Amino acid sequence: MPRLSLTINGRAVKARQGETILGAARERGIFIPTLCNLDGLKPLGGCRICLVEVRGHPRPVPACATKVEEGMVVTTDSERVVSMRRMVVELLLAERNHQCPVCVMNNNCELQAVARLLGIDHVRYDFIAPRAVLDISHERFGIDHNRCILCRRCVRVCDEIEGAHTWDVNGRGAASRIISDLAEPWGLSGTCTDCGKCVQACPTGALFAKGTETTGKGTICLEKLVAWRQRREP
Amino acid sequence: MSRIKLATAWLSGCSGCHMGILNLHGGLMELFQLCDLVYSPLADFKEYPAEVDIALIEGAISNRDNLEMARIIRRYTKKVVSLGDCAINGNVAALRNPGGKAAVLEAAYADPVNKPVVFGECVPPLFDKVLPLHQVIPVDAFIPGCPPEPEAIRVALHRVIERL
Numbered sequence: 321m322p323r324l325s326l327t328i329n330g331r332a333v334k335a336r337q338g339e340t341i342l343g344a345a346r347e348r349g350i351f352i353p354t355l356c357n358l359d360g361l362k363p364l365g366g367c368r369i370c371l372v373e374v375r376g377h378p379r380p381v382p383a384c385a386t387k388v389e390e391g392m393v394v395t396t397d398s399e400r401v402v403s404m405r406r407m408v409v410e411l412l413l414a415e416r417n418h419q420c421p422v423c424v425m426n427n428n429c430e431l432q433a434v435a436r437l438l439g440i441d442h443v444r445y446d447f448i449a450p451r452a453v454l455d456i457s458h459e460r461f462g463i464d465h466n467r468c469i470l471c472r473r474c475v476r477v478c479d480e481i482e483g484a485h486t487w488d489v490n491g492r493g494a495a496s497r498i499i500s501d502l503a504e505p506w507g508l509s510g511t512c513t514d515c516g517k518c519v520q521a522c523p524t525g526a527l528f529a530k531g532t533e534t535t536g537k538g539t540i541c542l543e544k545l546v547a548w549r550q551r552r553e554p
Numbered sequence: 555m556s557r558i559k560l561a562t563a564w565l566s567g568c569s570g571c572h573m574g575i576l577n578l579h580g581g582l583m584e585l586f587q588l589c590d591l592v593y594s595p596l597a598d599f600k601e602y603p604a605e606v607d608i609a610l611i612e613g614a615i616s617n618r619d620n621l622e623m624a625r626i627i628r629r630y631t632k633k634v635v636s637l638g639d640c641a642i643n644g645n646v647a648a649l650r651n652p653g654g655k656a657a658v659l660e661a662a663y664a665d666p667v668n669k670p671v672v673f674g675e676c677v678p679p680l681f682d683k684v685l686p687l688h689q690v691i692p693v694d695a696f697i698p699g700c701p702p703e704p705e706a707i708r709v710a711l712h713r714v715i716e717r718l
Binding site: 413417418419420421422441442443446447449450451452 | 636639642643644645646648649651652653683686688689693696697698700
């Protein structure tokens with residue numbers, strides 16, 4: 321297989337044809353943060369955390385979904401891409417209800433880890449605070465849309481690895497929601513094989529296994545939480 | 555150099571961040587060698603003083619009283635610091651935001667007969683949305699955490715003092 325020569329952050333790098341910028345950088349120990357990327361799944365380029373600059377390209381490109389080319393000059397840590405990554409993570413935090421202290425994934429969360437890595441100590445944008453529901457109709461798992469960042473790892477792992485394609489995305493933009501089958505309760509899904517791959521693939525606390533609902537701050541009563549989230553307006 | 559005038563304030567929070575300050579333990583001695591506490595819920599001060607160097611503010615903005623207090627603090631303070639997650643993003647106080655004011659009043663105060671909730675004049679009106687501190691006044695520094703680690707408070711305070 322032909323080897324291509326490119327430059328990443330001023331370092332000469334050899335890469336195989338067909339490899340992504342992310343893969344080539346990782347092989348050389350050059351770290352690029354990611355969120356929607358998961359090894360073994362097809363790259364989506366959806367979260368834009370892994371944006372890098374390529375000389376000659378007017379816009380930054382996602383490292384996870386861009387193939388290396390001969391003579392490419394890549395910068396992964398310029399001020400411009402770092403500030404863009406910060407902006408992307410802040411927008412993700414503003415889009416749903418990410419209250420870490422009451423989340424099942426506190427301190428095990430990839431979104432939290434990326435925010436910490438980028439030194440995000442506050443969000444400059446208005447919080448949308450959408451009304452998002454929680455579905456615990458499945459016997460063993462639950463989905464809390466308040467924590468979802470729409471990375472579609474669950475959709476892809478269910479489709480590409482398990483072959484069930486229970487999950488999909490409904491709606492557009494910030495109103496998008498992950499749905500099971502035709503927007504039915506998860507517990508009633510006829511396609512779900514109860515394998516739990518989506519729960520393992522989820523980078524945040526959006527998908528979780530029941531029985532692990534303890535945080536560092538005590539136990540969450542899921543039934544009460546669901547009643548509160550699904551209550552009718554007075 | 556004259557002694558630094560330090561204030562702390564407690565808006566819509568649980569006082570956990572003030573516990574974080576108390577958890578400085580020995581660090582408190584170190585802190586008060588440099589600073590005088592001029593306003594704080596930890597001591598009995600009635601009025602916010604006219605000249606303050608650093609104010610650590612715990613809690614989100616969830617009612618008119620919080621907003622007035624935040625504006626007073628900003629007017630008389632050189633460096634305003636958001637202390638803890640409630641001041642930074644609303645955190646637990648902002649859990650009510652998706653439902654708004656009506657939902658939280660109903661959940662907390664409505665009686666079984668569903669009589670409308672009536673508050674007297676002395677209760678500050680709740681805002682429909684809980685806001686982070688930096689969305690109502692300019693904030694100079696942020697100390698995240700729920701509550702912030704004492705070491706984070708210590709390091710951040712020293713950095714703010716250096717920048718005075």
